[in-house]
Amino acid sequence: MDASSVSEFDYLFKLLMIGDSGVGKSSLLLSFTSDTFEELSPTIGVDFKVKHVTLGGKKLKLAIWDTAGQERFRTLTSSYYRGAQGIIMVYDVTRRETFTNLSDIWAKEIDLYSTNQDCIKMLVGNKVDKESERVVTKKEGIDFAREYGCLFIECSAKTRVNVEQCFEELVLKILDTPSLTSEGSTTVKRNNIFSQKPPVSDDSTNGCC
Ligand SMILES: Nc1nc2c(ncn2[C@@H]2O[C@H](COP(=O)(O)OP(=O)(O)O)[C@@H](O)[C@H]2O)c(=O)[nH]1
Ligand SMILES: [Mg+2]
Secondary structure, three states, rough: HHHOOOOOOOEEEEEEEEOOOOOOHHHHHHHHHOOOOOOOOOOOOOOOOEEEEEEEEEEEEEEEOOOOOOHHHOOOOHHOOOOOEEEEEEOOOOOOHHHHHHHHHHHHHHHHHHHOOOOOEEEEEOOOOOHHHHHOOOHHHHHHHHHHOOOOOOOOOOOOOOHHHHHHHHHHHHHHHHHHHHOOOOOOOOOOOOOOOOOOOOOHOOOOO
C-alpha cells in the first residue's frame, strides 16, 4: 500500500441488501461487484463487499452489506441496519410471498432499526429472466414503491439486466440528499487521514458478560 491509496474517495456509503432467502441478494451483489453470475449455494457467507465507483462527479466507496443467510431466521440485528444510507429491498418476481413479506416483515424492520431518517430505499424485483414464471406484475411493484416512498427497478442478476442501474440510481439519489452527504453526518466519512477520529466505543455492545 502506498501513500496514493489515501484520500481516494469523497464519500463512503453503506448500502444493505434485504429480503427473503433465495430472492437473489447475494447474486445481485456479486453481479454488480464482479460482473459475473454464478450459481450460488443459498447459504453463501458474505458480510460485505466494497466497490469503488465515480458517480455524479464524486468518487465513492460503496460498502455493500449482505446477509450470510441469517434472514431465514429473521435474526438480522440492529447493527446490520445502523448507519446505512441506502437499502436495497429485493423480491423474486416468481414468488409472491417474497413480495408480500417486504411489507409484512422487512419494511417494519427498516422502520425499527434504520438510523438515518432520510435513508434511500430501492425496491428491486429480481429474476425477470424467468418471465414465463412471473407472478408479481410490474404495476404491483410500482404501486408498492409509491406507497412506501422508494425507488423501483426490475432486474436480473442472471442476465445482468438493470443490475448496474439499480445501484447507480440508488447512489445518485443518496448524493442528491443533503442530510446523507453533509459533513456533519455521523456515517459519512471522508477518507482524510487527518480528520479521522478513533472509533468511539459503544458501551451498550461492550458490556462484559
Ligand atoms: N434465473 C435466475 N436465478 C437467479 C437470479 N438471481 C439469483 N438466482 C438464483 O436464485 C438462487 C438464490 O440466489 P441467492 O443470491 O443465493 O439469494 P439470496 O438468498 O437472496 O442471497 C440461486 O440459485 C441463484 O442462482 C436471477 O436473476 N435469475
Ligand atoms: Mg445470500
